[in-house]
Amino acid sequence: MTKWLVNIKKYLFFYRDGYYELPYISNCPEVMLASFKGMPFTKYDDIQKNITSKTVFAEAIMRYRELETGFWLIATDIEFKKNICTKALYDDEPTDYFFLSYFRYTSTINNIEAKNVVLPTEGWSLYKPGTAAVGYYNAGDKGVFLDFAFDTAWFKNHIKTDNWADENAIKQYLSSAQTHILWNDIVPNAAKSMEQIMHGLQNESVGELNLLSLKVNCLSLMVEFFQSIAALHLKPDNSSSKQKETDRRHIAQAEKLLLNDLTNQFPGIEEMAKTVHMSPTKLKALFKNVYGKPMFQYYQEKQMLLAMELLLRPSSSVGQVAMSLGYENASNFTAAFKKHYGLLPSEVK
Numbered sequence: 001m002t003k004w005l006v007n008i009k010k011y012l013f014f015y016r017d018g019y020y021e022l023p024y025i026s027n028c029p030e031v032m033l034a035s036f037k038g039m040p041f042t043k044y045d046d047i048q049k050n051i052t053s054k055t056v057f058a059e060a061i062m063r064y065r066e067l068e069t070g071f072w073l074i075a076t077d078i079e080f081k082k083n084i085c086t087k088a089l090y091d092d093e094p095t096d097y098f099f100l101s102y103f104r105y106t107s108t109i110n111n112i113e114a115k116n117v118v119l120p121t122e123g124w125s126l127y128k129p130g131t132a133a134v135g136y137y138n139a140g141d142k143g144v145f146l147d148f149a150f151d152t153a154w155f156k157n158h159i160k161t162d163n164w165a166d167e168n169a170i171k172q173y174l175s176s177a178q179t180h181i182l183w184n185d186i187v188p189n190a191a192k193s194m195e196q197i198m199h200g201l202q203n204e205s206v207g208e209l210n211l212l213s214l215k216v217n218c219l220s221l222m223v224e225f226f227q228s229i230a231a232l233h234l235k236p237d238n239s240s241s242k243q244k245e246t247d248r249r250h251i252a253q254a255e256k257l258l259l260n261d262l263t264n265q266f267p268g269i270e271e272m273a274k275t276v277h278m279s280p281t282k283l284k285a286l287f288k289n290v291y292g293k294p295m296f297q298y299y300q301e302k303q304m305l306l307a308m309e310l311l312l313r314p315s316s317s318v319g320q321v322a323m324s325l326g327y328e329n330a331s332n333f334t335a336a337f338k339k340h341y342g343l344l345p346s347e348v349k
Contacts, residue, residue, distance in 0.1 A: 105143020136252030
């Protein structure tokens with residue numbers, strides 16, 4: 001462990017293709033926490049069970065609890081000040097932990113048409129033991145990440161999969177070679193559950209009674225998650241386990257380009273493929289694998305989120321918003337907005 005920490009420090013915030021890299025060891029929660037505690041510019045409190053960091057790269061507080069043997073909660077509240085690539089690494093020790101994550105964060109759009117507009121991103125991910133998870137975040141991204149870490153024994157004892165239907169998304173995923181899977185926001189009221197969990201971590205002292213309450217809230221959210229995906233159909237996609245790191249970085253760059261281009265017409269896959277040095281076919285396939293939907297659909301949904309934020313501004317009009325988003329006439333914008341939200345833009349004003 002000590003040797004790995006020394007080696008990792010050499011590569012902390014190494015700059016590559018527009019992102020500063022943040023590697024950490026992730027064999028199990030204890031090792032992962034020790035990895036973060038051993039980094040420079042961090043402070044930790046073993047009594048209150050938190051780790052804080054404030055640098056030019058990011059400002060964060062990580063709160064953690066071992067809820068029971070083999071089951072941990074790690075909650076990270078973070079604001080990225082630079083473009084950051086987080087990288088989960090593993091040493092030679094055994095690893096047996098799944099990581100189920102629920103995340104809610106915002107990205108800031110800053111251009112002439114949309115200044116200081118924040119767009120939300122919300123979803124879930126599940127990583128099998130030993131998966132080298134990589135995440136890309138842009139300067140200004142800010143939010144909360146809940147990680148439920150549980151080992152195989154805990155999973156088998158508490159999550160009974162024998163009675164699940166063969167088409168169950170998780171059951172298919174577990175039997176496939178796919179290393180991780182991503183869902184959009186599929187759990188109603190998950191944000192409220194996250195608030196309850198964060199309130200418990202932030203405002204209650206560390207103790208057995210509070211730990212029990214926290215565990216109940218965490219298990220309740222996890223149950224809602226598994227119930228929500230019970231009806232989903234999943235075709236195992238092994239391409240995620242074969243992605244090269246350079247490809248994942250290029251996909252992150254493509255996503256950033258899309259977000260920066262929301263006030264214009266869709267740039268086109270051919271043009272974006274040239275920009276990120278990837279073939280159009282490969283870009284389309286990998287983008288959908290990483291973000292769970294085709295590029296144009298992703299762009300449209302983010303653009304409609306931006307449209308709503310702009311419409312809610314007192315000084316804006318439907319025509320102004322349509323023009324800001326690159327629509328040649330307001331009627332086309334109105335049709336797209338109604339298709340997405342089920343109401344007219346004028347009903348928002």
